[in-house]
Amino acid sequence: MSHPxxxxxxxxxxxxxxxxxxxxxxxxxxxxxxxxxxxxxxxxPTATRKDTARETAMLVDVQSVSRGRFTPTVEVMGQVVPSRQITLGSRVSGEVVHQADAFTPGRRVEEGAELLRIDPADFEATLQQRRSELQQAKADLELEQGQQAVARQEFELLGEDIEAVNDALILREPQLKQAKARVAAAEAAVKQAELDLARTRIRAPFPAQVLSREVTLGSQISTGQSLGRLAGTGQYWIEATVPLSKLHWLAFSVAPDAPGAPVILHHDTVWPGGQTREGRLTQLVGELDDNARMARVLITVEDPLALDQAEGKPAMILGSFVRAEIEGRPLDDVVRIERDLVRRNNTVWIMEERKLAIRDVEIAFRDDDYAYIKAGLENGDRVITNDLSSVVSGARLRLEGDGNE
Incomplete structure (x- = not known):
């Protein structure tokens, strides 16, 4: 029996x-x-920035610089204004009986050209009357001179001693002076009448462009009334504003006939093909601009409408704004580089012995295109012109064609 x-x-x-x-x-x-x-x-394996810099040098572009004498440019904006502008007025009153075709806004007129003529009939009659009065005064003078001659003969026949006071009366000297005075007054009246008659013809006082006309044929005008505006065509001004910090770099005319600094004018949106005009820096206006609080200067442009120029220079338009490049005072013993090559904190990147050097520089002047370096760069220094992704002093550099080092 088995057991479990x-x-x-x-x-x-x-x-x-x-x-x-x-x-x-x-x-x-x-x-x-x-x-x-x-x-x-x-x-x-580990990767370090130091190993990478040692294995691969950065590719750069450089330009060699040298010290020398350079002329900076001060670029400003200015408005074209006439140097000679008048409001034409009448010195006599009357009806306008003639108007010249040239007396139209935008047209040009020569010096002395007749623009308007006022009815001269009244002034011609007045002149005739004044001439008649002059003839009468001259006749009275001749009669008085004859009477004085008779009085002198009578006095000599008497042969008596007469006091000096009575002598002048007997010889009719006061009457003679009165007659001469009447002749002088009549001559002055004739001259005034001639002037009034001449003033019925309104003429251009200088070569000008008509800016506006306020009367026309048949208008009744009075003395002193405005007839229109004229601007001289011989010369325009550019009223420009300059920062106060740049004034000492500009050379103004020291005398009316002395030329100032040359100026190149641009009107990029109007003048085709990059055309420019030339001017001269003339005068510093002794007043600041009300809005910008900058110094006001005047630039003179001769023949602004290009009437006497055969090169096809563009005409200037009054009231327009143009860009002016003013030649500044020369800078001696400086290095000129593109202003973009001056990096942050006034530093310049230099290639020295195939390595990057960050050089502090002292800038004498900066215009819109260049920086003028007074200290920090020397002859032969190779300035790096391209941007770098990593800027570390001592980093290895290479030029195009060197290959990887």
Whole structure:
């Protein structure tokens, strides 16, 4: 007869070995993982900025500079205004009986050209009357001179001694002076009448362009009334404003006939093909501009309408704004470079022995295109002209064609 097996007697021994084996396996896995991680970090290659700079030099463009004498340019904006402008007025009154075709806004007139004519009938009659009065005064003078001659003859016949006071009366000297005075007054009246008659013809006082006309044929005008505006065509001004800090770089005319600094004028939106005009810096106006609080200067342009020029220079338009490049005073012993090559904090990048050097510079003047370096650059220095992604003093550089070093 067989006996049943007691399973509960065996299970306790298997339960004691299982957890121990699991712990050992887990511990081994952890140790192996730690060893692998340590090995990976220990054998990983490292990359440093220093190694990269040593292996690959940056490609740059350079330009050699030299010290010398350079002339800076001060660029300003200005408005074109006439140097001679008048409001035409009448010195006599009457009706306009003639108007010249040239007396039209925009047309040009020559000096002395008749623009308007006022009805001269009244002035001609007045002149005739004044001339008649002059003839009468001259006749009275001749009669008085004859009477004085008779009085002198009578006095000589008497042969008597007469006091000096009575002598002048007997010889009719006061009457003679009165007659002469009446002649002089009549002559002055004739001259005034002639002037009034001449003033019925309104003429251009100088070569000019008609800007406006305020009367026409048949208008009744009075003395002093405005008839129109004229602007001289011989010369225009450019009224420009200049920062006060740049005034000492400009050379003005020291005398009316002495030329000032040359100026190049641009009107980019109007003049085709990059055409320019030339002018001269004439005068510093002793007053600041009300809006910008900058100094006002005058630039003179001769023949602004290009009437006497065969080169086809563009005509200037009154009231327009133009760009003026004023030649400044020369700078001696400086280096001139494009102003964009001056980097932050007034530094310049230099290539020295194939390495990058950051040079501090002292700037004497800056215009719209260039910077003029007084100190910090010398003859033969090679200035880097392109932008760099990384700027580190001492970084290795190379030029086109050198290849990788």
């Amino acid at each position: 097996i007691d399973e509960n007697a065996v299970r306790p021994e298997r339960g004691k070995a299982g957890p121990l084996k699991t712990v050992l396996v887990s511990l081994m896995i952890v140790l192996v993982g730690i060893a692998l991680i340590w090995l990976i970090f220990k054998t990983e």
